Amino acid sequence: MAEKVLMKGNEAIAEAAIIAGCRHYFGYPITPQTEIAAYMAKRMPKIGGVFLQAESEIAAINMVYGTSSAGKRVMTSSSSPGISLKSEGISYLAGADLPALVVNCQRGGPGLGGIQPSQSDYFQATRGGGHGDYHMIVLAPASVQEMAQLTIRGFELADEYRMTAMILADGTIGQMMEPVSFDFDILPQPEKPWAATGTQMKRTHNIINSLYLSPEVLEQKNIERFEKYDAICEKEALAEEYLTDDAEIVIAAFGIAARVAKNAVNAARAEGIKAGLIRPITLWPFPVKTFAKTIGKAKEIISVELSMGQMIEDVRLATECKVPVSLTKRVGGMIPSPEEVYAAIKAAAERAGE
Amino acid sequence: MTREYLFAGFGGQGLLFSGKVLAYKGLIEDKNVSWLPSYGPEMRGGTANCSVIISDEPVGAPIISYPDVLVAMNLPSLDKFEDKVKAGGTIFVDSSLIERKVTRDDVNVYYVPATKMAGEIEAPTLANMILMGKLLQVFGEYSEEEVRKALGKCVSARHADLLELNLKAMELGRDFQ
Numbered sequence: 001m002a003e004k005v006l007m008k009g010n011e012a013i014a015e016a017a018i019i020a021g022c023r024h025y026f027g028y029p030i031t032p033q034t035e036i037a038a039y040m041a042k043r044m045p046k047i048g049g050v051f052l053q054a055e056s057e058i059a060a061i062n063m064v065y066g067t068s069s070a071g072k073r074v075m076t077s078s079s080s081p082g083i084s085l086k087s088e089g090i091s092y093l094a095g096a097d098l099p100a101l102v103v104n105c106q107r108g109g110p111g112l113g114g115i116q117p118s119q120s121d122y123f124q125a126t127r128g129g130g131h132g133d134y135h136m137i138v139l140a141p142a143s144v145q146e147m148a149q150l151t152i153r154g155f156e157l158a159d160e161y162r163m164t165a166m167i168l169a170d171g172t173i174g175q176m177m178e179p180v181s182f183d184f185d186i187l188p189q190p191e192k193p194w195a196a197t198g199t200q201m202k203r204t205h206n207i208i209n210s211l212y213l214s215p216e217v218l219e220q221k222n223i224e225r226f227e228k229y230d231a232i233c234e235k236e237a238l239a240e241e242y243l244t245d246d247a248e249i250v251i252a253a254f255g256i257a258a259r260v261a262k263n264a265v266n267a268a269r270a271e272g273i274k275a276g277l278i279r280p281i282t283l284w285p286f287p288v289k290t291f292a293k294t295i296g297k298a299k300e301i302i303s304v305e306l307s308m309g310q311m312i313e314d315v316r317l318a319t320e321c322k323v324p325v326s327l328t329k330r331v332g333g334m335i336p337s338p339e340e341v342y343a344a345i346k347a348a349a350e351r352a353g354e
Numbered sequence: 355m356t357r358e359y360l361f362a363g364f365g366g367q368g369l370l371f372s373g374k375v376l377a378y379k380g381l382i383e384d385k386n387v388s389w390l391p392s393y394g395p396e397m398r399g400g401t402a403n404c405s406v407i408i409s410d411e412p413v414g415a416p417i418i419s420y421p422d423v424l425v426a427m428n429l430p431s432l433d434k435f436e437d438k439v440k441a442g443g444t445i446f447v448d449s450s451l452i453e454r455k456v457t458r459d460d461v462n463v464y465y466v467p468a469t470k471m472a473g474e475i476e477a478p479t480l481a482n483m484i485l486m487g488k489l490l491q492v493f494g495e496y497s498e499e500e501v502r503k504a505l506g507k508c509v510s511a512r513h514a515d516l517l518e519l520n521l522k523a524m525e526l527g528r529d530f531q
Contacts, residue, residue, distance in 0.1 A: 006378055006389065006507070032393055115393070176416050177374065177389040179381050256415075263414035337419045 004179035009147040009169060010035035010077075012180050013103055014043070016148035017075055019182055020155040021189055022101070023049035024074040026063040028056060028082060031115040032171035033105035036077040057082040061089030061102075068098040069208040071195025073155055077103035079171075080121050081112055083129065090164055091130025095210025097194075097225070099158035101151065102136070103167040105174040106306075108333040116333025117171035119255060122310035125168045126284040133222050135229055137165040137236065138283040140254040144178035150281070156187050161232060162194075168283060170306065172256045172335065232285055239287035240279040243269065247276025249348045250294050252315045252325075253304040254280045256335065261304045264341035273349045283311070291318035299352035301325045302344050304336060356409035357493075358418045361482075362435055363427025363448070365402040368482035371508065372425075373404040375486060375520075379495075379504035380408040388416040401430055425485050427451060427468075444492065446485050464488060466530055472523060480523035487527025496528050 007015070014036045017025070025040040037053065044051035054060035060076045067074040078086060083104045093100050106121050108114040125138045137157050139150040147169060154165035196206045212218035240258075243265060244250060253261040258279040268275035278294075280287050294301060301323050303312035309327045316325050328344040330336045359376065361369040370391050380387040390405045405418040424439050425446045426432040432445075432452055439445055441460045450470035456463045466488050468481035490496040501524060502517075509517045 004381060006374065006381055006387070171393070172390065172416065175391055175393050177377060178413070178416075179387060259413075260415040260417065266414070335417055337417070338415055339419060 004181045006177045007144060007180050008035055008175060008177050009141070009144045010105060010174040011039050012144045012148040013077070013151045013167060013169075014039035015182060016151035016184075017101065017155070018043060018047065018049070019184065020073065020152045020186060022073040022075050022155060023047070024067045024072055025050065026052050026054050026060040026067075026074070026076050028054050028060050028078065030079045030082045032107060032117070032174050033077050033079045033103065035174070036103060036105075057085035058089065061086040061093075064100050064102075065089055065093055065096070065098060068093065068100050069096070069196050071192035071197055073099075073101075073159070073189065075101040075103065077105065079105050079107045080109050080118070083121060083124065087124070087130035089130075090136065091128070091132050091134065092210045093164050094128070094130070094134035094136070094225075095132060096208050097162040098164075098208065099162050100164045101154045101158055101167070102164055103151075103169065106168065106170045108331065114333045115171065117173075117256060117306060117335060118331065118333060119168075119170055119257060119306035120308070120310065120331065121168065122283065122305070122307055125166055126286070126314070134225065135163070135284050137161070137163065137232065137285075138168050139165060140168050140281060140283050141173060142255050142258050142279060144173070144176065144180045146281075147173060148180055148182060149184065152184055152186055157236065159190050159192075161228060163228075168255070170256050171333075233288075236282060237285040237287040237289065238281040239290040240277075240281060241290060242277040242279065244276035244278060244294070246274050247294075247297075248274040248299045248352055249276070249345050250298045250301045251275065251277045251304055251341070251345070252280070252291070252301055252311065253277065254283060254311065257304045257306055260336055260338050261341050263338035264345055267338065267342045268345045268349070271346075273345060275345050275349075280311070286314045286318060288318040291315060292320075295319055295322045298323050300348040302328055302341075302348055304328045304341055304344075306335060307331060356407065356411060357423065358421045359406040359408070359423040359425070360403060360418055360421035360435060360438075361406070361425045361427075362401065362403035362431030367402070367427050368479060369402055369425070369427065370404045372482040372486045373406045375483075375501075375504050375508050376489075377406050377408070378507045379500050382500055382503050382507075385409060386411060386413050388413045390416040401428070401434075403431065423489070425489065427481065427485070429454070432456070446489055448481060448485060450481075464492060466527065468527065471526055471530070475522065475526065477519055477523055480520060483520050483523035484527035484530070487524030488530055489527075490524070491528040496524075
């Protein structure tokens with residue numbers, strides 16, 4: 001195995017993108033994700049790639065649109081307020097069926113909010129964010145190693161399904177350093193016969209467009225896109241299960257919240273409480289089947305989030321409201337401590353025992 | 355075994371750097387490690403801190419509520435974190451910057467006039483590494499080979515001369531009684 005290095009999560013994303021063959025990065029600085037842009041600024045010129053600090057987030061996402069149209073692997077990154085700005089462009093990418101990787105290293109909101117970590121863009125990420133009927137594939141890393149791994153997977157999925165993949169990280173995972181190995185098996189980049197690369201007078205024009213003025217045509221486009229989404233839901237949902245086999249109290253948490261929750265689960269197990277953790281790795285598609293397994297088994301699910309309660313809705317849907325679901329949260333840049341989550345588990349176990 | 359370290363002081367004292375050296379030393383020794391900085395405005399001169407976890411087990415949350423070890427390089431940091439240190443834990447105090455003593459009697463305390471000592475070797479920015487040398491000595495983990503390797507990972511080749519100076523500072527801390 002390749003030597004492990006200590007790296008910040010943001011840097012690991014940038015390095016993994018380069019390994020995945022991404023040679024085009026467009027961005028605009030914002031805390032807490034600026035290390036991605038800084039890394040790209042340093043590396044891209046040395047490997048024949050393009051780093052461009054755009055004049056705005058909106059410009060950057062439209063540069064992504066152009067580069068993707070030409071069939072190249074391309075990415076942009078930002079943090080919450082910047083992702084709102086990019087959302088128009090992300091909707092256009094969806095409407096034109098263009099692959100792209102977008103990183104959101106979340107901070108507290110709404111508005112300019114703060115610069116400390118948050119998970120309060122869950123709705124925005126999993127429901128689309130921009131206008132129109134569409135989804136992004138949303139990947140939620142919980143370690144620096146996963147920042148790298150899911151970046152590579154994100155490019156692969158984006159190309160395979162011709163859509164945007166988003167890395168939904170947060171300030172903590174972006175800023176923390178952990179050992180990371182870049183020893184990856186990477187799928188070869190697929191051919192992109194749809195790309196606008198010049199006809200060489202040998203084929204008809206490829207048109208990249210999101211404007212369909214005929215409602216009949218636009219309806220059909222949407223229906224076909226959702227058939228693709230159905231296939232993705234069937235095939236690509238991913239979750240880590242930790243001590244869930246006999247768990248009566250199940251935590252649902254992703255990203256940094258899942259790391260905190262794991263400590264709490266271990267503490268609860270040490271006290272003889274049958275606690276477990278389901279950590280969605282894909283937030284869209286949501287790992288519905290994994291959660292459905294808790295029906296009739298778990299006595300309570302605790303959704304631990306750095307938001308006022310967003311993923312909890314998907315947990316309730318996935319369990320068809322057949323398992324009580326409660327919320328443990330901190331917001332605005334605060335992170336729940338393992339002790340707070342442990343207290344929630346303990347309270348849930350007491351309720352279950354009554 | 356898991357040991358959780360909190361380095362706290364002013365931005366610019368090199369707390370993030372010394373935390374990184376410690377984390378790299380852990381990585382070189384095949385441990386699980388995490389390093390988490392406070393980031394944002396604090397980095398530009400306010401209070402800054404950095405949490406390092408070194409463990410034989412996979413690291414869960416990188417956030418530390420109750421550290422085993424506190425390295426305090428200014429008074430606000432000692433005031434803020436003294437009570438958080440686990441009973442039986444260890445506090446390292448830069449006694450040239452913090453005049454008061456630790457009030458608890460259930461922790462081990464080492465007072466090192468690190469900033470003054472760093473000035474004496476004309477390396478005023480290396481008080482952090484003097485404290486790190488002392489810390490490793492106290493835990494019986496000062497091994498020159500690994501310390502040198504870890505520093506090598508954190509000091510760029512362009513600044514190789516600084517590596518020797520860092521090492522000198524760490525040795526000074528190690529030998530301080």
